[in-house]
Amino acid sequence: MKKNMLIPLFLFLVFYLLSFVINDTIRLDLIGKNQAPSLSHLFGTDWLGRDMLLRTLKGIQLSITLGIVTALLSTCLGLLLSLLATFNPLFDKLVAWLIDLFLSLPHLVTLILISFVLGGGFKGVVIGLMLTHWPAITRVLRAELLQLQTMPYVQISKQLGKGFWWRARHHFLPHLFPQLMVGFTLIFPHAILHEASITFLGFGLSAEQPAIGIILSESMQYLSSGMWWLAFFPGLTLLMMIILFQCFAKAFKHYLERDRSYGHYFNG
Amino acid sequence: MLEVANLSYTLPNQTTLFDDISLTLDEGEIIGLSGASGLGKTTFAKVITGYLPAQSGEINCKSLKNKPHPVQLIWQHPEQSVNPKWRLQKVLEEAGDINKHLLNQLNIPFEWLQRYPHQLSGGQLQRICIARCLLTNPSYIIADEITTMLDPIAQAEIWQLIMEYVQKNKIGLLIISHDHPLLENLCEKILDFTQFVKPFEGLSRNNDEGVRT
Numbered sequence: 111m112k113k114n115m116l117i118p119l120f121l122f123l124v125f126y127l128l129s130f131v132i133n134d135t136i137r138l139d140l141i142g143k144n145q146a147p148s149l150s151h152l153f154g155t156d157w158l159g160r161d162m163l164l165r166t167l168k169g170i171q172l173s174i175t176l177g178i179v180t181a182l183l184s185t186c187l188g189l190l191l192s193l194l195a196t197f198n199p200l201f202d203k204l205v206a207w208l209i210d211l212f213l214s215l216p217h218l219v220t221l222i223l224i225s226f227v228l229g230g231g232f233k234g235v236v237i238g239l240m241l242t243h244w245p246a247i248t249r250v251l252r253a254e255l256l257q258l259q260t261m262p263y264v265q266i267s268k269q270l271g272k273g274f275w276w277r278a279r280h281h282f283l284p285h286l287f288p289q290l291m292v293g294f295t296l297i298f299p300h301a302i303l304h305e306a307s308i309t310f311l312g313f314g315l316s317a318e319q320p321a322i323g324i325i326l327s328e329s330m331q332y333l334s335s336g337m338w339w340l341a342f343f344p345g346l347t348l349l350m351m352i353i354l355f356q357c358f359a360k361a362f363k364h365y366l367e368r369d370r371s372y373g374h375y376f377n378g
Numbered sequence: 379m380l381e382v383a384n385l386s387y388t389l390p391n392q393t394t395l396f397d398d399i400s401l402t403l404d405e406g407e408i409i410g411l412s413g414a415s416g417l418g419k420t421t422f423a424k425v426i427t428g429y430l431p432a433q434s435g436e437i438n439c440k441s442l443k444n445k446p447h448p449v450q451l452i453w454q455h456p457e458q459s460v461n462p463k464w465r466l467q468k469v470l471e472e473a474g475d476i477n478k479h480l481l482n483q484l485n486i487p488f489e490w491l492q493r494y495p496h497q498l499s500g501g502q503l504q505r506i507c508i509a510r511c512l513l514t515n516p517s518y519i520i521a522d523e524i525t526t527m528l529d530p531i532a533q534a535e536i537w538q539l540i541m542e543y544v545q546k547n548k549i550g551l552l553i554i555s556h557d558h559p560l561l562e563n564l565c566e567k568i569l570d571f572t573q574f575v576k577p578f579e580g581l582s583r584n585n586d587e588g589v590r591t
């Protein structure tokens with residue numbers, strides 16, 4: 111049980127931290143450019159002779175950081191807003207209105223506007239992504255909380271003298287945890303892809319930052335000349351990282367909901 | 379003494395469920411309340427115990443902030459009244475510090491406290507709900523059809539435990555039930571809820587689902 115959770119997490123962290131260990135700068139090598147994958151360059155080299163493995167690892171690190179920070183911030187914002195909405199009917203109206211407003215605007219346009227106003231870069235992209243990705247999860251959490259509030263055990267809790275924040279901590283949070291996890295794992299790849307697309311359009315990260323999105327959009331032009339490895343390996347690595355992350359999230363969810371009361375019957 | 383004066387409640391769709399109810403419940407007094415299904419007995423109980431706001435009228439027991447309500451309601455369905463994700467230990471601790479003596483009185487083994495609600499039967503869970511209610515040291519208890527889903531033996535067992543506790547601690551008890559023999563056995567006084575409902579209202583309401591007694 112614990113193994114299911116720790117192995118994906120371990121692999122994920124290894125890939126993520128590998129690029130911190132490899133500290134040497136990625137060298138240009140114009141003689142060895144456009145090489146197909148080989149033993150000396152596992153992922154091949156690009157049009158400037160840079161080793162694609164190193165670029166991918168660096169890119170993964172930046173993209174994952176961005177994805178995690180954004181997913182975390184949007185989930186927290188969603189949780190806070192949905193709790194406020196249940197706290198007071200006035201806030202509820204306000205939050206519902208804000209959700210409708212943000213959902214009716216095209217995602218990418220809002221993102222570009224916010225990121226542009228904040229001057230782009232890592233900070234601009236993260237804040238832009240956070241402010242555009244909260245409505246979907248907030249809507250789910252708010253609906254879940256509205257339903258939860260009608261449950262007898264929540265109403266009883268109130269009559270047992272427990273205040274709103276106590277109920278939020280003990281009744282609402284454990285109930286919302288699966289939704290939070292799912293929301294987080296859905297926003298995470300979304301954020302990375304959106305980062306890639308606005309970077310591609312020139313409003314996101316600057317071109318010298320080695321994000322996966324930049325690698326992918328740059329290699330677009332070379333794909334037609336048969337250099338498949340430029341996009342294949344970075345894309346595959348990104349996919350693998352996201353799958354590893356989701357394996358961990360799923361096992362973690364099971365781990366939290368496990369049944370401890372009869373555990374000793376099975377563990378001997 | 380719990381005093382309810384001129385209590386009325388109107389549903390969101392503007393039909394008045396009951397009007398002008400006055401009732402007193404002494405410490406240690408046991409009153410039965412019966413009436414056809416759908417008349418508003420559960421709603422009445424929820425208004426007194428603070429779950430629903432009254433339309434008009436006075437109740438002399440109000441809850442203080444962050445204190446358990448002095449009038450506690452025990453719900454009909456125990457499986458809906460406990461958080462399914464909590465161990466029973468936490469369910470009981472929500473009401474106050476766990477009192478071993480009380481658990482013994484209610485025949486609740488400690489081993490149960492480490493279980494989840496779905497690992498107990500309905501009757502066992504109802505005993506947990508009763509224990510949770512008693513842990514708040516209520517002055518009055520309203521029991522809303524709390525044994526309807528149990529067999530006669532389990533019913534008798536639960537009522538015996540409650541009666542013992544209530545008499546010893548001088549708690550006022552209002553029992554809502556459709557079971558007349560039960561009420562006659564336990565209560566000093568039985569009220570018929572039909573008298574609180576406006577006569578024409580009662581007649582116009584669809585009573586096919588319930589039994590008029």
Ligand SMILES: Nc1ncnc2c1ncn2[C@@H]1O[C@H](COP(=O)(O)OP(=O)(O)OP(=O)(O)O)[C@@H](O)[C@H]1O
Binds near residue numbers: 391395415417420
């Ligand atoms: N939120 C609501 N909106 C509309 N009607 C409601 C609402 N809540 C309750 N009612 C109606 O109020 C009436 C009283 O319901 P209540 O549960 O209090 O009846 P009861 O006397 O406890 O019945 P039973 O003996 O079957 O438990 C019912 O006719 C029900 O349909």
Ligand SMILES: [Mg+2]
Binds near residue numbers: 421523
């Ligand atoms: Mg009822």
